[in-house]
Structures are given as structure tokens and as C-alpha cells.
Amino acid sequence: MYNHKLSSRTLLLPAILLLLLTSAAVFSEIEDADDLGDIDELIAIDDEQENGANSEPATANFETGKKSEVLSRAQRVVLELNTDGPKRTIEENEYVLVLGYAPWCGRSAELMPRFAEAANVLKGLGSRVLLAKIDGDRYSKAAASIEIKGFPTLLLFANGTSRPYTGGFSSEEIVLWTRKKTGAPVIGIRSVADANEYLKQHSTYAVGLFDKFEGPDYGEFVKAAVADNEVQFIETSSAEIAKVLYPVGTLTKPFFGLVKSEPEHYTSFDGHFSSDEILHFLENNKFPLVTVMTELNSAKVYSSTNKLQVYVFAEDDDLQKFLKPLQEIAKKFKSQMMFVAVDIKEDNLAKPFLSLFSLEDSEDSVVVSFDYNSNSKYLLESDITSRNIEEFCTGLVQGTLKPYFKSQTIPDNKNANILTVVGKTFDELVLNNPANIVLEVHTPWCITCETTSKHVQKLAKHFKGLDNLVFARIDASTNEHPKLQVEDYPTLLFYPANDKSNPTTLSTKSNLKDLAALINKILKTQEDATKDEL
Numbered sequence: 001m002y003n004h005k006l007s008s009r010t011l012l013l014p015a016i017l018l019l020l021l022t023s024a025a026v027f028s029e030i031e032d033a034d035d036l037g038d039i040d041e042l043i044a045i046d047d048e049q050e051n052g053a054n055s056e057p058a059t060a061n062f063e064t065g066k067k068s069e070v071l072s073r074a075q076r077v078v079l080e081l082n083t084d085g086p087k088r089t090i091e092e093n094e095y096v097l098v099l100g101y102a103p104w105c106g107r108s109a110e111l112m113p114r115f116a117e118a119a120n121v122l123k124g125l126g127s128r129v130l131l132a133k134i135d136g137d138r139y140s141k142a143a144a145s146i147e148i149k150g151f152p153t154l155l156l157f158a159n160g161t162s163r164p165y166t167g168g169f170s171s172e173e174i175v176l177w178t179r180k181k182t183g184a185p186v187i188g189i190r191s192v193a194d195a196n197e198y199l200k201q202h203s204t205y206a207v208g209l210f211d212k213f214e215g216p217d218y219g220e221f222v223k224a225a226v227a228d229n230e231v232q233f234i235e236t237s238s239a240e241i242a243k244v245l246y247p248v249g250t251l252t253k254p255f256f257g258l259v260k261s262e263p264e265h266y267t268s269f270d271g272h273f274s275s276d277e278i279l280h281f282l283e284n285n286k287f288p289l290v291t292v293m294t295e296l297n298s299a300k301v302y303s304s305t306n307k308l309q310v311y312v313f314a315e316d317d318d319l320q321k322f323l324k325p326l327q328e329i330a331k332k333f334k335s336q337m338m339f340v341a342v343d344i345k346e347d348n349l350a351k352p353f354l355s356l357f358s359l360e361d362s363e364d365s366v367v368v369s370f371d372y373n374s375n376s377k378y379l380l381e382s383d384i385t386s387r388n389i390e391e392f393c394t395g396l397v398q399g400t401l402k403p404y405f406k407s408q409t410i411p412d413n414k415n416a417n418i419l420t421v422v423g424k425t426f427d428e429l430v431l432n433n434p435a436n437i438v439l440e441v442h443t444p445w446c447i448t449c450e451t452t453s454k455h456v457q458k459l460a461k462h463f464k465g466l467d468n469l470v471f472a473r474i475d476a477s478t479n480e481h482p483k484l485q486v487e488d489y490p491t492l493l494f495y496p497a498n499d500k501s502n503p504t505t506l507s508t509k510s511n512l513k514d515l516a517a518l519i520n521k522i523l524k525t526q527e528d529a530t531k532d533e534l
């Protein structure tokens, strides 16, 4: 048996891509060029903005602004930073959430109105956080001075010290995250009317019912509210209000429950009131039975700590059809794995995953899964039916699925000087081959692969006729094998005839003569060893 471990790099590829596409991480480097032409004063766009008297209680009463109002005022509550203001602004305000953007950057353009709307809602809620933006393209030095090095970047400064933004990217999620990290992690609902009003606008939240808003249980609840990045925590001491927000079961104090917008609506917490247990409970339960992946939630999906994940890729219509049966399956595997549905036509979302299976051009629906305990990936190779998906999930839980390794179709190597090895023939042509093997591992995109390839061709010619030495090559972008763990391309591996488990890496920087000499030396050593044994 080979160990079925993929290089973590292979599996983490989608993580990296998705995070690059969707998180607050750096999107593109700011160019060094800078135009510091006119030094403008820091301009407060919103002349009505009141300073001071902005202290917010640890829990704020729930309020909402009307959407149209919000949008019309939205652009005005974001402070625009430029050349000499930023550092002072972040140092003089307790909390500043800064958006670094570039006018030409599409993702910045998408984020800006949401950011502005969030700013307005936060202002309406009496939040003491200041929202500011800086054109990092125009004022690149100033932006760099406050750690903004790409677009879009979101950073929260607390007394001048930054932390990265880890929330979602809708205006609501920006508000939620920002309040969590700036001293207002919990919303207090004080009347049944407020509770009903809240329900009109929100379908996902967590409710805490406590006798008093103090003591260790309550402390842990608040601690969890701050640590979590995306679920709004609500608190009440009234059983009547709690019943409106969480209308099932008997609620005994202290109570904590999660409400979602899906079947499996209500989940109550039955653990010990510690923030770790509460967070663990949320992690296992906060996702819907089946999460439909979007640009907005992809970072969140990817950062999930669920170790087992099943993905269904299909065209939108089919996806809608799959959803119901999938939810039924998901119920059976609840808290064991996470189910994600992805529109196969959404290239940004689907391709990073599908390319791990060489299926990036697939027109048909695809079901795959990942086990992040063992870093393995799996492909459902039978027809996509409820029964087959369920069997696939059972296999995933029980660890009986066969991990997937990419392979091209088996080529004809007749009369070839250099054997072309694919995933499926790696065992036969490399590991079980009685000869010494020189294996060139290449990819189509690597720049220096061609030079190495030419060297290998010349070496193959030079050593032609030696039946204990075989030259071979494998395209690692489309072929995988558990025993082939290569991170750099090109790589030249020498597999000695007598020990295929320990290939020697030959330097691809060596010139042809040195390579030939090295191979000769290895063969000579082998011969001598064989003679000694005789």
C-alpha cells in the first residue's frame, strides 16, 4: 500500500485561489510609482458627522435604517484618506476600519457601495468605529504607511494597531463583524415588538437567554460572540421574547440556540457554557444543510474547519433539482460533513476545484469530496443519483473511498526513446520497472522545463543501448501518484533499480556533461556493489 497522501499544496490550491479572489487579502500589488503631487488635507466627506459622544454600550438596542435612506446617505459617511492623514487618523481614533481600493479594480468597485452602506448602518447604530477609505493607487505611499499593499484590503485599526478583516463581504456582514470586534458583539432585544421587527429582516442568528447579563455563563457567551466572525448574537432575559426568536422547545435559562433560514431551522446548544464549546457548536451547525457557494461566501466556506466536505457542481437548473435530495442526504450526515453546491458555470468558484480532477472543462455535473484529515480527494465515478451520493458519503465517513489521482490516458510508448509516464502507469513503468529510471517531472507552464527536456533527450541518446537504464517523463499538471511528491518543476529524479522508494534528485542546473558523469558514477557504484556481493 502506498500512503494516500496528496501534497498539501495540491489540495490547498483552491484555498489559495479562493482566498485571493474573495477575502480581504491582497489582490494585486500596489505599484511603486507614486504621485504625491498635491498634498491635500484629510477631508471629512461627511460634514454632518458628529465627533465625540459616540460611546456605545456593550450591547446596543436593535435599530434599523430604511434602505433607501441608507443608500442616499451612504457615500457621505466614509472618510476619504489621502497623502498625509492616514497615520494620524488611525492613531487618533480608537477604531478605524480602512478600505484600500483602486479605481480600476473591479472587486474594489463591488465592495465600495457595500462598505459605504455598512458605514451608514454603523453610524445609525451609534457605533464608535470610523470607516475610512484610501485610493491606494493614487496615494500608494500613504496607503503603504498604514499597511495597505493591495486592492481591495480591509484592515481594522484599534488604537493604531491593525488586524486583518475576517468577515463576510455583504454590507450586513461588514456591519456584523465590525460590531463584534469593536465592543458591540451582542444585540440586546428588549421587547416583543423589537423581536418581531428583527425577524422581518434576519433569518440567521444565535439567541442567548439569561437571567442576568452577568456571571460566568454570560461571560463565555459574550466571549464567543466576539470570537465568532459571522453569526449575530442576540441576548434577552425575557422568556417571552426568546420564544419569538426561537419558537421551538422549552427554553430553560441559560439557553443558547442557533436559528437558520433552512430546513433544520433551529438547533439548541446542549453543551457546557464555555466559549470554545459554543464556537465549536456554531462551526458544526452554522452552515445550511447545503451551502450554495457564491463569491460572497466562498472565503467563509473555504475557511470552514469541517474536515469532510462534499461538493456538487452542476448547471444552475440541475443544481436547483439536486438541492432537495441533497438536503435529505445532508440531514443524515449532519455535523459529520459539509455539503456545498456550486454552479459549474461560475468559473471562479468551480474551476479551482475541478482542475484538481482535470475536470475544469466538464459540461456534466460532478460530485467530489475532500478529507482534510488525510488531505485526500475523491471523485464520484458512478451516475449522480441520490443513492450513489449517499453511498459516496458513507464511504467518505468510513474512510473506504479510493482517493483520486489525476491521470491522462495511457499513451503508446512503442519505439519511444523516452517513456511517457502517466498517473495510471507510474507503478508499472517506474516503481515496478526492474531498470534504473531517470524521470523528468515537468509541467506545461514551467519556464525552464524545456531546457531540462532537451538535456534529457540528449542523455537518452547518449545512454541508448543500456538496458538497465530507462529515461521517462511525466506531466505533473495532469498526472498524480501518491509516491510522486514534487513541488518544483522541472525535477529530475533518479530511481535506482534496487530501491525505488528512494529516488535521488539530480540538479536540473547541472550541465549535460556533469549529468552524464553523475549517472555514469551511480551506475558504476551499482556495478561495483553487485560485484562485491558475488
Ligand SMILES: *[C@@H]1O[C@H](CO)[C@@H](O)[C@H](O)[C@H]1NC(C)=O
Pocket: 094, 158, 159
Ligand atoms: C484605546 O486606548 C484608550 C486610551 O488609552 C483605552 O481606554 C481603550 O480601551 C483602548 N481601546 C482598545 C480597543 O484597545
